[in-house]
Amino acid sequence: MSYSNLKRVDLIFDQDYNPKEIIKNAWAKTNDQVINELLESGLKGRGGAGFPTALKWKYTAEQPEPDKYIICNADEGEPGTFKDREILFKVPQKVFGGMTVGAKVIGAKEGYLYLRGEYRFLLPELEKQLDIFHTILKELKIDFNIKIIMGSGAYICGEESALFESMEGHRGEPRNKPPYPTVSGFRKKPTVINNVETLVYAFMICKHGARKFKDLGTADSRGSKVFSISGDTPKSGIYELELGMTVEQFVEEFGDGDTKAVQVGGASGFCVPRKKFKDTIIGFEGVPTGGSMMLFNSSRSMYNVLHNYLEFFEEESCGQCTPCRVGCQQLIRGIEAVKKGQRHANYLEHLQKLAQTMKITAKCGLGQSVANSFFSIVENFKEEMIY
Amino acid sequence: MPEIKELVKNLAQKHGKTRESLIPILQGVIQAERYISDEAMTEIARELDMSAAQVYGTATFYSFLDTQPRGKYVIRVCRTISCAMKGKNLINQEIEDLLKIKVGETTPNKKFSFLETNCLGWCHKGPAMLVNDEAYTDLTPEKVREIINQYMKK
Numbered sequence: 001m002s003y004s005n006l007k008r009v010d011l012i013f014d015q016d017y018n019p020k021e022i023i024k025n026a027w028a029k030t031n032d033q034v035i036n037e038l039l040e041s042g043l044k045g046r047g048g049a050g051f052p053t054a055l056k057w058k059y060t061a062e063q064p065e066p067d068k069y070i071i072c073n074a075d076e077g078e079p080g081t082f083k084d085r086e087i088l089f090k091v092p093q094k095v096f097g098g099m100t101v102g103a104k105v106i107g108a109k110e111g112y113l114y115l116r117g118e119y120r121f122l123l124p125e126l127e128k129q130l131d132i133f134h135t136i137l138k139e140l141k142i143d144f145n146i147k148i149i150m151g152s153g154a155y156i157c158g159e160e161s162a163l164f165e166s167m168e169g170h171r172g173e174p175r176n177k178p179p180y181p182t183v184s185g186f187r188k189k190p191t192v193i194n195n196v197e198t199l200v201y202a203f204m205i206c207k208h209g210a211r212k213f214k215d216l217g218t219a220d221s222r223g224s225k226v227f228s229i230s231g232d233t234p235k236s237g238i239y240e241l242e243l244g245m246t247v248e249q250f251v252e253e254f255g256d257g258d259t260k261a262v263q264v265g266g267a268s269g270f271c272v273p274r275k276k277f278k279d280t281i282i283g284f285e286g287v288p289t290g291g292s293m294m295l296f297n298s299s300r301s302m303y304n305v306l307h308n309y310l311e312f313f314e315e316e317s318c319g320q321c322t323p324c325r326v327g328c329q330q331l332i333r334g335i336e337a338v339k340k341g342q343r344h345a346n347y348l349e350h351l352q353k354l355a356q357t358m359k360i361t362a363k364c365g366l367g368q369s370v371a372n373s374f375f376s377i378v379e380n381f382k383e384e385m386i387y
Numbered sequence: 388m389p390e391i392k393e394l395v396k397n398l399a400q401k402h403g404k405t406r407e408s409l410i411p412i413l414q415g416v417i418q419a420e421r422y423i424s425d426e427a428m429t430e431i432a433r434e435l436d437m438s439a440a441q442v443y444g445t446a447t448f449y450s451f452l453d454t455q456p457r458g459k460y461v462i463r464v465c466r467t468i469s470c471a472m473k474g475k476n477l478i479n480q481e482i483e484d485l486l487k488i489k490v491g492e493t494t495p496n497k498k499f500s501f502l503e504t505n506c507l508g509w510c511h512k513g514p515a516m517l518v519n520d521e522a523y524t525d526l527t528p529e530k531v532r533e534i535i536n537q538y539m540k541k
Contacts, residue, residue, distance in 0.1 A: 079467045082508040117414075117451045118507050120520040150414055153451035155505060169409035171448035230469040230510035237511045267468075294469060294510070308468045312505055318448070 005249040007242040009216060009224035011204045012087060012094075012197065019093045020136050026101045026206045027140070031061060034105050038202060041210035042222030047073060047158075047195030048265060048290030049365070053202055056192055059182040060106040063190035070102045071186060071193040072113040075163060077155040078266035079312060080292030083226040084196040085119055086238050091200065092129040096146055098199030100137065101206055102192050103144045111146040112186070114163055117153045155316035159364050160185070160193045162318065173320045174364035197226055197291070217243035221283030225291065231263075232256050232297040246286075248277040250293070258297040261380070266292035267309040268369035271302070273380040302381035303339060307332065309373050317366060324367030327358040331374060338386060345386045348378055394419055395430040404435050409445055413452050421457040421500075421519075428454075450504065458493045458500040460538050463517040466503040469510035478514045479503075481528040485535050499538070 026034060038054035045051045060068060072095060076084040088095060099111045115122065130146060137144055149167055151157050157166045161175035164186045185191025194202070201223065205213050213223040221243040230236045233254045251259045262272050264280075264287040272280050272287060280286050282293075296305060314328040334351040337343040355371040362368045378385055398415040402408035412431055416423050423446050432439040446452040453461075464470075464478055483489060486499050493500040509515035512524035516531075523534055 076508055077506060079506040080469060080510050081506075082510055085508050116508075117449075118504075118517065118522075121522055150411070152410065152414060152417075152449035153504065154449050166410065167407065169406040169445065171445055173448075228510065230513070231472060292510075300472065304471075305468055308466075308471060312467060316505060 006245055006253050007216075007224075009240045009242055011208075011213070011224060012200050012226055012240050013090055014204075015091070017094065017204075017207060019097045019133070020140065022097055022203060022207045023100055023136070023140060023142070027104060027142070031105045034101065034206070035061070037210050038205060041205045041213040042217075043198070043201050043205060043213065044222070044284065045195055046197035046201065046225060046290065048078070048268075048288060050284050050288055053194065053198055056182060056194070057102055057105045059180075060190045060192045063183060065190050066107075067187075067189045068106050068108045069186045069189060069191045070099050070106060070108045070111045071163070071167075071191060072099055072111070072196055072199055073158060073160065073163060073193050074119070074196050075114050075116045075151050075155075075158040076119075076196070077116055077158050077316075078268060078290055078292050079309070080228060080230055080263065080266045080294045081290055082228045082230075083238050083291045085122065087196050087200060087226070088115075088119070088122055088126060092126055093133055094200045094203050095196055096130065096133040097206075098194070098201075098203035099146060100142065100144055101203060102194065102199065104142075106190070106192055108192075109143055109145065111144065112167065113146060113148045114151060114157070114167060115148055116151045116157075120150060123148065123150070154318075155312075156318045156364075156366055159366060162364070163193065164191070171318070173318045174366075176363065195290070218281070218283060218285065220285040221281075225289075227289075227293050228291045229254055229293045229295070231293075231295040232259065232300070233295045243283045245282055246278060247272045247280045247282060250282060251277055251295070254293070255295060256297055258299075259295050260298045260300070261296045261302065263292070263294040263296070263305070263373070265289040265372070266294070267312050267373055268366070270372050271305075271376040271380060276380075302377050302384045303335070306373065306377045306385070307335065309377075310335070310370070313366065313370050321361075321363040321367060323358045323361040324363070324370070327354055327362070327367065328370060330354060331370070335378075335385060345382075348382065348385060352378060391420075391424065391426050392430055395427060395434055399431075399434045406435070406437070409435060409437075409442065410449075410452075413442075413446050413449075417452060421459060421461055422453040422455060424454075424456075456493065456497070458498050460498060460518050460541075461500045461502065462535075463502045463504040463507070465505070465507040465509065465513065465515045467506035467510075470507075470513035470515055473513035475514045477528055478516065478526050478531055481531045482535065485532060499535075 157172040162172040166172040359371040
């Protein structure tokens with residue numbers, strides 16, 4: 001395989017590591033030293049939102065509350081994302097290790113891994129791995145325990161406050177923010193909640209030091225990232241790549257020669273059309289992604305793509321706030337009416353206003369991000385929406 | 388329904404009787420029965436000392452906590468875009484032909500339910516489906532026929 005423009009990295013899946021040694025070394029450091037190392041690395045959350053991991057840990061560590069929690073968000077549900085499944089399958093000890101280092105820094109005695117219901121088949125092996133890990137902690141005399149909590153097929157529970165609600169035994173309806181989890185999270189206690197991949201990077205930064213990570217990527221997007229690649233590509237799968245590439249470089253490597261658009265960041269992400277490939281960077285300075293990269297070639301109808309995304313959102317909306325509950329339904333009806341010629345093409349502008357309203361007024365990231373794919377598909381493929 | 392009573396009691400013993408145990412208990416009922424009946428919900432409410440409405444409200448939020456009768460094997464075919472592009476409709480057609488039921492229905496012998504679901508996280512190996520907790524990927528109509536035939540024999 002050629003990676004002419006893209007640099008392959010092997011930090012996440014590298015099997016050459018000793019969890020016990022890494023934890024021991026992290027324990028020999030002060031909490032400030034660990035936080036500074038993470039800060040220096042520039043690691044940002046790998047679930048998509050990109051909040052600096054070091055700050056999340058620092059803010060939670062600063063809370064005076066004695067009970068705190070660290071949670072691994074393994075409710076991977078964004079369409080086109082499947083990297084966390086692979087990470088949990090191949091290097092679960094690294095995930096537990098990252099949680100343990102985080103627990104030390106913030107002062108947590110309990111950690112939870114919230115696994116999406118669709119991945120229940122991973123549970124037996126994960127439990128086995130967790131037993132092995134708990135033995136290591138015992139040997140190191142570390143008072144920290146991890147429990148796996150199962151989800152039950154709700155995309156919205158990947159939203160951190162909805163995830164807490166679900167763990168507390170309620171409907172997975174997001175809470176108002178602030179307060180943020182660093183102040184009031186699981187059981188209303190200060191909580192660090194990180195994506196699976198973020199925890200593994202944090203653990204690997206403990207192993208290799210900040211330098212190795214920081215030397216990769218760009219000023220805004222340090223390090224590497226695990227990408228889940230699907231759609232019209234001869235090389236679908238999971239790849240860890242250095243951040244900072246353009247969509248053009250990405251398509252050169254993974255396209256089928258006829259790529260007309262790439263959806264970066266899943267249904268809640270952005271659609272990049274061919275004419276913008278060259279100037280769009282995949283990362284926090286351009287289009288951010290939790291890892292989902294879906295390629296579409298010229299045989300695909302972007303109307304169908306958008307329709308599929310909207311159906312997804314309509315069903316996964318928790319229904320709690322009106323802009324999202326009603327907005328998703330109306331956007332579907334609206335594009336259907338335009339496509340059938342029951343509405344004039346101008347009606348799309350009306351729908352864009354609705355999407356914009358959702359972006360401003362929806363309570364959580366789900367409702368707010370519907371506008372991302374709506375705008376980027378409708379604006380770039382208007383003719384496909386109408387004819 | 389003495390069996391349901393017994394099941395709920397055992398689950399409450401295992402997971403505890405707090406609000407936080409509610410979802411693990413509901414999941415336990417699904418693992419055993421594939422759906423949560425009215426009797427099960429009333430029993431859980433009694434066991435956890437909360438209103439049945441709260442149990443119902445929580446269960447119906449989650450797509451995997453079915454409150455309608457389901458078959459012994461619940462088939463969930465992924466309908467999200469990557470699987471749709473890889474020929475999900477052919478898979479659905481094959482299942483409909485084999486089981487003589489449409490999406491959302493259960494066979495009269497209560498052996499199979501056929502549902503669609505959102506992204507299963509197998510986009511690079513689509514089309515994909517779950518049969519209960521088991522994932523099947525890179526599906527073709529032939530492969531689906533083989534898989535379902537095996538479950539028919541069980």
